[in-house]
Amino acid sequence: MNRGRGRIAHTRGRSPPMRWSPRRYGQSNHPDSHGPDVGVGDGRSASTSWRVKDGRKSSQNTPGDGSSQNTGTQLGSSNNSRESYSYERGSGCSNMEKCHLKQNSPNALGSCFEQNHKVASVPCIEKDVHVDVSNKLNTDEQQSDTVLSLKPADVDALSASNNPKNTADPKMQNSYQPVSVDHFDICPPKESTTITLKPSLLLQNRERRNESKRNMNPFNGIVYRPGMVLLKGYIPLNDQVKIVKKCRDLGVGSGGFYQPGYRDGAKLHLKMMCLGKNWDPQTREYGDSRPFDGVKPPNIPDEFLELVEKAIRDSHALIKQESKTENPEKILPGMSPNICLVNFYLQNGHLGLHQDRDESQESLRQGFPVVSFSIGDKADFLYGDERDLDKAQKVELESGDVLIFGGKSRHIFHGVTAIHTNTAPKLLLGETNLRHGRLNLTFRQY
Ligand SMILES: O=C(O)CCC(=O)C(=O)O
Numbered sequence: 332m333n334r335g336r337g338r339i340a341h342t343r344g345r346s347p348p349m350r351w352s353p354r355r356y357g358q359s360n361h362p363d364s365h366g367p368d369v370g371v372g373d374g375r376s377a378s379t380s381w382r383v384k385d386g387r388k389s390s391q392n393t394p395g396d397g398s399s400q401n402t403g404t405q406l407g408s409s410n411n412s413r414e415s416y417s418y419e420r421g422s423g424c425s426n427m428e429k430c431h432l433k434q435n436s437p438n439a440l441g442s443c444f445e446q447n448h449k450v451a452s453v454p455c456i457e458k459d460v461h462v463d464v465s466n467k468l469n470t471d472e473q474q475s476d477t478v479l480s481l482k483p484a485d486v487d488a489l490s491a492s493n494n495p496k497n498t499a500d501p502k503m504q505n506s507y508q509p510v511s512v513d514h515f516d517i518c519p520p521k522e523s524t525t526i527t528l529k530p531s532l533l534l535q536n537r538e539r540r541n542e543s544k545r546n547m548n549p550f551n552g553i554v555y556r557p558g559m560v561l562l563k564g565y566i567p568l569n570d571q572v573k574i575v576k577k578c579r580d581l582g583v584g585s586g587g588f589y590q591p592g593y594r595d596g597a598k599l600h601l602k603m604m605c606l607g608k609n610w611d612p613q614t615r616e617y618g619d620s621r622p623f624d625g626v627k628p629p630n631i632p633d634e635f636l637e638l639v640e641k642a643i644r645d646s647h648a649l650i651k652q653e654s655k656t657e658n659p660e661k662i663l664p665g666m667s668p669n670i671c672l673v674n675f676y677l678q679n680g681h682l683g684l685h686q687d688r689d690e691s692q693e694s695l696r697q698g699f700p701v702v703s704f705s706i707g708d709k710a711d712f713l714y715g716d717e718r719d720l721d722k723a724q725k726v727e728l729e730s731g732d733v734l735i736f737g738g739k740s741r742h743i744f745h746g747v748t749a750i751h752t753n754t755a756p757k758l759l760l761g762e763t764n765l766r767h768g769r770l771n772l773t774f775r776q777y
């Protein structure tokens with residue numbers, strides 16, 4: 332599925348205000364509507380830690396009456412940043428015919444979170460626990476190793492444990508949403524039966540020529556606005572390969588990739604792993620370990636930190652040149668990252684417009700930048716001063732690009748609306764076996 336393609340001309344972020352055309356999204360009335368992005372029942376079970384949410388059975392809701400829905404208004408009432416993702420969640424389940432809960436609403440914003448809307452043949456007891464009986468997997472699901480697989484018996488068991496009467500520990504009743512912690516492999520080993528066609532010699536040569544041109548003639552830097560810089564093609568291919576391999580190894584280990592979700596049960600449409608510190612989407616706080624399994628996130632590899640430092644230095648040189656200022660740090664402060672959020676977007680992955688505001692007050696006040704590495708498939712990155720897609724600008728981020736936003740741009744709303752399948756450099760795929768999708772690393776200083 333390619334939801335974004337062809338909507339808007341790519342104009343390096345200087346595009347006119349965008350218009351989302353609901354009709355292009357089929358039955359959905361909101362652009363951010365999409366299908367599930369978590370694998371469904373392929374027989375492998377995830378090591379999933381289930382905790383009780385609030386003991387209510389969602390089957391008590393009258394289908395379609397909206398009573399089980401969380402609304403953007405509810406979420407929007409808080410100042411916390413990442414919850415704004417939720418505003419961008421779909422307005423309706425794309426599988427309304429089969430969806431047990433029929434959580435749909437004609438209202439455009441935030442009325443339905445498409446919480447992994449798997450269709451259910453048995454009553455679902457949590458909004459995000461649906462069981463797919465359709466046996467229809469989309470491409471992304473087939474690629475995902477992360478599986479929240481529930482059989483009717485599991486649902487019964489969960490239903491029983493979810494009943495407050497059956498819950499031994501009353502404290503558990505307001506505890507964590509289920510988190511799937513099996514380790515998602517961004518570079519799954521090739522199956523012996525898979526025939527991989529090598530990229531044509533012509534294509535490989537073209538990529539090699541581009542790569543050596545790039546090495547001779549460094550990056551192409553663009554200042555989009557004060558404090559926001561894009562370093563096009565900044566990360567050399569061999570460094571991209573190293574980053575992918577490192578993230579792969581860390582991602583399958585302890586503290587590796589998992590399927591994050593919000594407190595209300597909505598899932599982020601990406602896999603995530605934290606380095607340095609843990610960021611918890613359920614509390615939107617940073618901590619030293621992951622609340623759902625107690626694991627301390629791996630350290631940020633030194634090579635990553637060196638690259639961030641260099642990118643900031645080069646951005647300063649660019650700002651100095653463009654703004655004729657002697658003090659580029661005033662426009663884009665430097666920083667020493669101690670957090671790195673690693674996201675992997677499958678083909679239908681995306682991230683709603685949000686601000687990154689969970690770092691310390693001091694960090695935010697100083698405007699310490701977010702430094703973002705893009706690797707793999709291209710993505711449409713949207714940004715603007717308001718949480719409004721119509722007013723956002725778009726920039727296409729490609730493998731090797733580094734985007735930095737700090738200073739006056741630290742609080743931009745930003746998000747990812749589409750991943751362009753099959754656009755990653757073939758050489759990168761050949762060297763790493765990176766799956767289709769996009770790897771994104773954002774570095775911050777707490
Ligand atoms: O994937 C991206 O480019 C942005 C990621 C992001 O905004 C985040 O992790 O907060």
Ligand SMILES: [Fe+2]
Nearest residue numbers: 685686687745
């Ligand atoms: Fe962000």
